[in-house]
Amino acid sequence: xxxxxxxxxxxxxxxxxxxxxxxxxxxxxxxxxxxxxxxxxxxxxxxxxxxxxxxxxxxxxxxxxxxxxxxxxxxxxxxxxxxxxxxxxxxxxxxxxxxxxxxxxxxxxxxxxxxxxxxxxxxxxxxxxxxxxxxxxxxxxxxxxxxxxxxxxxxxxxxxxxxxxxxxxxxxxxxxxx
Numbered sequence: 382x383x384x385x386x387x388x389x390x391x392x393x394x395x396x397x398x399x400x401x402x403x404x405x406x407x408x409x410x411x412x413x414x415x416x417x418x419x420x421x422x423x424x425x426x427x428x429x430x431x432x433x434x435x436x437x438x439x440x441x442x443x444x445x446x447x448x449x450x451x452x453x454x455x456x457x458x459x460x461x462x463x464x465x466x467x468x469x470x471x472x473x474x475x476x477x478x479x480x481x482x483x484x485x486x487x488x489x490x491x492x493x494x495x496x497x498x499x500x501x502x503x504x505x506x507x508x509x510x511x512x513x514x515x516x517x518x519x520x521x522x523x524x525x526x527x528x529x530x531x532x533x534x535x536x537x538x539x540x541x542x543x544x545x546x547x548x549x550x551x552x553x554x555x556x557x558x559x
Contacts, residue, residue, distance in 0.1 A: 404475025524557040
C-alpha cells in the first residue's frame with residue numbers, strides 16, 4: 382500500500398467491483414474516461430477485467446481509497462514497455478464527492494512515484510480528450526507536458542473531438558516534486 386495525505390493506493394479487491402460498476406455507469410465518467418466505447422461497463426465486464434488483472438503479473442492496477450478505506454477510483458498501467466522503460470496509464474476518481482478536490486492529483490503523484498522510483502520507469506504517457514478539462518488540469522499539476530494533438534480522433538455525442546498526447550519523464554517529475 383502507498384499512503385498519501387488524503388488517499389492510499391492499494392491492490393484492487395473483488396469487493397471494489399460493486400462500486401466500480403456504479404462509478405463507471407456515471408455519465409461523466411463514461412463521456413470523459415472511456416476512449417473506445419460510449420457505453421456503461423456491466424458487472425460481468427468488470428468481473429472479467431478483474432480476473433484478467435488478477436492474473437497479470439505486470440498489471441500494476443491500484444484502487445484509490447480515502448483514509449477511511451472507501452474505494453473512490455483506480456489507476457492502472459497499460460502497455461508497459463520494459464525495454465524502453467515507458468508505460469501508458471489510466472486514472473479516474475469515480476466517486477463524485479471526491480472529484481475536483483485534489484484527490485486525483487494526490488493519487489496520481491503517488492502512482493507516478495511508484496512507477497518512477499519502484500519500477501524504475503523513465504517516462505509515463507497518456508492520452509486525454511481535449512474537452513476533459515478536469516483531467517488535463519490534474520495532469521498539468523503533476524507535471525505532464527503536451528506531446529501533440531490527434532485531430533478529430535474521437536466521435537462522441539454527434540461530433541469529432543481531439544485527443545491530446547501528454548507525457549512526463551522521471552527527471553521532470555523529480556524537479557516538480559522536491
